[in-house]
Amino acid sequence: MSAMTGELAMCGASVETLFEESVEPVVELVLGGQSARVALFGATVISWRTGARDRLWMSSLSARDGSAPIRGGVPIAFPQFADQGPLTLHGFARTARWRLADRKANLDGTLVEARFVLARSAIADTQGWVGDFELRYTVRLGVRRLELELQVANLGSAPFDFTACLHTYLLLDDVRNVTLHGLSGLEYFDKVAGRDRDEVNDAIRVEAASHSSGDVLGQRAEGFVDRIYRAGGERSPLTLQHAASGETYSIAQSGFPDTIVFNPWVAGKKGTKGPDFDDDGYNHMICVEPAITREGSGPIRVSPGSTWAGTQTIQVL
Numbered sequence: 637m638s639a640m641t642g643e644l645a646m647c648g649a650s651v652e653t654l655f656e657e658s659v660e661p662v663v664e665l666v667l668g669g670q671s672a673r674v675a676l677f678g679a680t681v682i683s684w685r686t687g688a689r690d691r692l693w694m695s696s697l698s699a700r701d702g703s704a705p706i707r708g709g710v711p712i713a714f715p716q717f718a719d720q721g722p723l724t725l726h727g728f729a730r731t732a733r734w735r736l737a738d739r740k741a742n743l744d745g746t747l748v749e750a751r752f753v754l755a756r757s758a759i760a761d762t763q764g765w766v767g768d769f770e771l772r773y774t775v776r777l778g779v780r781r782l783e784l785e786l787q788v789a790n791l792g793s794a795p796f797d798f799t800a801c802l803h804t805y806l807l808l809d810d811v812r813n814v815t816l817h818g819l820s821g822l823e824y825f826d827k828v829a830g831r832d833r834d835e836v837n838d839a840i841r842v843e844a845a846s847h848s849s850g851d852v853l854g855q856r857a858e859g860f861v862d863r864i865y866r867a868g869g870e871r872s873p874l875t876l877q878h879a880a881s882g883e884t885y886s887i888a889q890s891g892f893p894d895t896i897v898f899n900p901w902v903a904g905k906k907g908t909k910g911p912d913f914d915d916d917g918y919n920h921m922i923c924v925e926p927a928i929t930r931e932g933s934g935p936i937r938v939s940p941g942s943t944w945a946g947t948q949t950i951q952v953l
């Protein structure tokens with residue numbers, strides 16, 4: 637046992653790397669009754685368990701061998717959010733192999749963390765993107781709490797701009813029994829309709845009536861929610877209420893100015909979001925994503941020698 641592993645074990649916490657055949661290596665954080673798993677492929681958090689329940693949605697059809705982005709958990713989009721630029725959808729960080737750089741725990745046993753690093757030199761093809769970056773990602777597991785912190789460091793001599801998000805897929809019993817609160821009154825870009833709207837609802841629901849029925853942009857729009865809430869970060873924390881379990885999540889963000897709310901509805905069911913989306917997956921997930929977007933508050937510029945940081949913290953209240 638390494639010295640580090642010994643120290644962690646003393647306070648009831650552990651961080652171990654797991655290897656399974658045909659699956660990318662996974663780092664597991666354990667803290668008493670909570671755990672989180674992070675695939676080195678994309679530094680994608682693939683599970684978070686607390687109170688004996690899974691909290692993140694993961695498609696059973698997701699690739700896990702590094703051949704495609706992981707569908708579920710918390711993929712990291714960088715240096716491009718979605719299709720807002722010339723790079724492949726959501727950029728290259730979610731399909732790169734990160735390394736585990738550090739791990740530690742509070743001596744009082746209330747927190748365990750693992751830090752992952754992605755150096756530019758680890759990317760085989762940056763698709764012409766010229767920023768000289770290093771990404772640092774810290775996953776902190778607390779009691780009924782998961783904190784994710786992304787840092788973008790500029791190691792070069794020229795500034796660069798980026799957009800990004802933490803693409804958090806929350807697991808739900810039934811999306812129709814869930815309401816999201818805190819975004820009322822904000823303007824958002826409705827990606828499904830292709831235009832701006834104002835949020836008039838105090839409680840946002842994802843259901844067949846989320847959109848007027850019919851075709852929008854050639855897709856069946858009923859229930860399809862894909863929205864960029866401009867300056868959604870100023871409303872942090874949002875709350876997500878689960879009617880069936882009576883549970884509430886507090887979803888906080890810092891650094892990221894915008895907030896995405898996403899559920900593909902039947903577009904996901906029909907596989908148009910990709911063959912890796914479970915048929916009924918849309919019933920059991922909602923993405924609430926801290927983001928930097930061109931349609932929202934615009935790219936972030938990082939000057940040489942500087943580091944930008946953004947977080948998402950989810951707490952089961």
Ligand SMILES: O=P(O)(O)OC[C@H]1O[C@@H](O)[C@H](O)[C@@H](O)[C@@H]1O
Pocket residue numbers: 718725726801803827862863896898909910925
């Ligand atoms: O299918 P992907 O590449 O994982 O992206 C999923 C979705 O991610 C969301 O963040 C975007 O707002 C959507 O437009 C996009 O479809």
